[in-house]
Amino acid sequence: MSPRRQALAAGLKAVAPMMAAITxxxxxxxxxxxxxxxxxxLTMGMSMIVFAGAxxxxxxQLINAGAAVPLVVLTALIINLRMLMYxxxxxxxxxxxxxxWRSLMAYVLTDQAYxxxxxxxxxxxxxxFNHWFFLGVGxxxxxxWQLSTAFGYWAGTxxxxxxxxxxxxxxxxxxxLMMSINSRPGVIAAVVAxxxxxxxxxxxxxxxxxxxxxxxxxAGVLAEGRRGGD
Amino acid sequence: xxxxxxxxxxxxLIGLGTFVWxxxxxxxxxxxxxxxxxxxxxNYVPPAVFAALVLPGLMQWQADGTxxxxxxxxxxxxxxxxxxxxxxxxxxxxxMVVLWSLRALMPV
Numbered sequence: 001m002s003p004r005r006q007a008l009a010a011g012l013k014a015v016a017p018m019m020a021a022i023t024x025x026x027x028x029x030x031x032x033x034x035x036x037x038x039x040x041x042l043t044m045g046m047s048m049i050v051f052a053g054a055x056x057x058x059x060x061q062l063i064n065a066g067a068a069v070p071l072v073v074l075t076a077l078i079i080n081l082r083m084l085m086y087x088x089x090x091x092x093x094x095x096x097x098x099x100x101w102r103s104l105m106a107y108v109l110t111d112q113a114y115x116x117x118x119x120x121x122x123x124x125x126x127x128x129f130n131h132w133f134f135l136g137v138g139x140x141x142x143x144x145w146q147l148s149t150a151f152g153y154w155a156g157t158x159x160x161x162x163x164x165x166x167x168x169x170x171x172x173x174x175x176x177l178m179m180s181i182n183s184r185p186g187v188i189a190a191v192v193a194x195x196x197x198x199x200x201x202x203x204x205x206x207x208x209x210x211x212x213x214x215x216x217x218x219a220g221v222l223a224e225g226r227r228g229g230d
Numbered sequence: 231x232x233x234x235x236x237x238x239x240x241x242x243l244i245g246l247g248t249f250v251w252x253x254x255x256x257x258x259x260x261x262x263x264x265x266x267x268x269x270x271x272x273n274y275v276p277p278a279v280f281a282a283l284v285l286p287g288l289m290q291w292q293a294d295g296t297x298x299x300x301x302x303x304x305x306x307x308x309x310x311x312x313x314x315x316x317x318x319x320x321x322x323x324x325x326m327v328v329l330w331s332l333r334a335l336m337p338v
Contacts, residue, residue, distance in 0.1 A: 021319065042237055049245035059244060061283050069240055071279075076244040078275040083251040091255035099257070106253035167301070167329055168322060170287030171308050173280045175321040178312035180276035189274040194281035201286050209282050216278025217271050224270060 007129035011136020014116045022112070022141065023148045025053045028168050030152020031159075032057055035166055036064035040153055047149040051142065052110065054176060055079040057169060062209070071210045086114035093121045097131055105131065108138035189220030300332035 001009070026047070033043025038060065046056050055076040062072045086109055094102060117134045120126060159165055181187055193216025200208025250258075288305035290298045308325030315321070 024322070025318075038237065039235075042235060042241060045238070046241050046244075049241055050248055051245075052248055055244065055248065058279070058283065059240065062279075063237065063240065065283075072240055073243045073247065075275065075279045077247040077251070078272055078279075080244075080248045080251050081272070083248065084254050087252055087255040091259070094256065102256050103253065106249060106256045109252040109256070164326075164329060164333075167287075167304070167325065170284050170305065171322050171325040172318060173284045173287075174305065174309055174325070175312040175316075175318040177277060177280035177284055178309065178321075179316050180280060186274065186277045190277040190281035193278035194285035197282035198285050198289055209286075212282040213275070213278045216281065217274045220274030220278065221267070221271050 003127065004129050004132050007127065007132035008136040010120070010125070011116070011133040011138075012140060013136075014120075014133075015112065015137040015140050018112050018116075019140065019144050022053070022144060024168075025057075025172070026145045026148025027152035027155075028165075028172065029053060029056050029060070030149040030154075031156040031165060032060045032064075032152075032169055033149070034153050034156040036060050038063070043153050044146070044150060047146055050076070051107070051145060052076075052080050052083070053145070054172075057172060061169060061173070065209050066207075068207075068210050071213065075213075082111075083109055086111075086118075089118060090114065090121075093126075094131055094134075101131060105134055105138070108135075108142050110138070110141055112141055113138045183224075185220040185223035188223040189216040192216045192219040300329055300336065303332060304329035 029047060030043060033039075033046070038046075046060070050056055050059075058079055059072050059076045062075060087106065090105075090109075094105065097105075113134060116137045117130065120133055121130050177190060181190055193212045196212035196215050197209050200212055202208070203211075284305075288302055290301055292298050304325050307328045308321050311324040312318075312321040
């Protein structure tokens with residue numbers, strides 16, 4: 001087997017166990033698109049153009065809640081900001097590649113692709129064919145993501161409403177919420193935004209949600225300032 | 231010509247912005263600098279937005295005006311599990327199992 005193929009095969013092998021973990025997310029993205037009335041083209045378009053699960057779910061939820069367009073875009077881009085760090089960390093290992101390769105890698109860059117690739121390039125397995133390993137990880141993730149979104153969209157109507165699978169979406173955000181709280185000001189931002197959004201749910205067109213989020217952000221910054229900042 | 235759904239703009243902008251993040255160093259080769267206050271504010275976007283999204287989803291009122299208690303309890307348990315495990319899968323399992331169990335125990 002050529003070293004190129006070996007690298008590709010190693011990527012495929014490394015990513016296999018992750019497939020089971022991303023499938024429910026993809027299905028949820030499809031179901032969420034269906035529930036929000038996005039239509040098949042926008043739901044699939046989002047999976048293909050954005051290809052970043054948490055930001056897709058968050059923007060679908062915000063669109064459904066009638067949030068202002070800038071808040072939807074801003075939230076999605078903040079959620080995806082971590083990609084910037086991944087890009088910075090990976091770039092030195094792939095500087096020699098042509099622009100086309102690096103662009104393709106950027107497009108399929110995900111948490112999983114970063115995590116697996118960075119652990120390869122930093123060990124003795126690292127070689128000139130790391131980008132084939134990256135593709136071995138990234139391409140199956142992309143394919144499974146598209147298939148699971150499509151499955152969720154088309155099978156969503158077939159799932160019995162008794163199962164209340166729609167509850168998965170707030171649960172995913174609950175997990176993301178807990179993971180995003182890493183300081184006291186973070187707790188304050190969450191408490192302020194959460195309680196205001198419950199109080200403001202009657203306001204028209206997602207205004208309550210937008211205002212609650214802005215108030216939470218301001219509360220977080222203020223709490224940080226009062227503590228003396230760091 | 232059929233009207234294009236304005237949501238395509240939302241999807242396109244998110245897609246473009248995300249590609250800029252992903253390619254910032256890999257493709258474009260240069261970092262981005264942001265003003266300090268903006269950067270500090272950005273830190274609180276995830277907790278604030280997630281909390282604003284989650285809480286109304288956990289506190290839902292039924293047609294008869296009473297709070298949907300099983301949903302709230304399932305959310306509280308899932309929240310505790312999320313805090314302890316910091317993982318999505320255990321949170322999903324805990325939340326759905328508690329919700330289904332309570333629904334089975336307290337039929338509407």
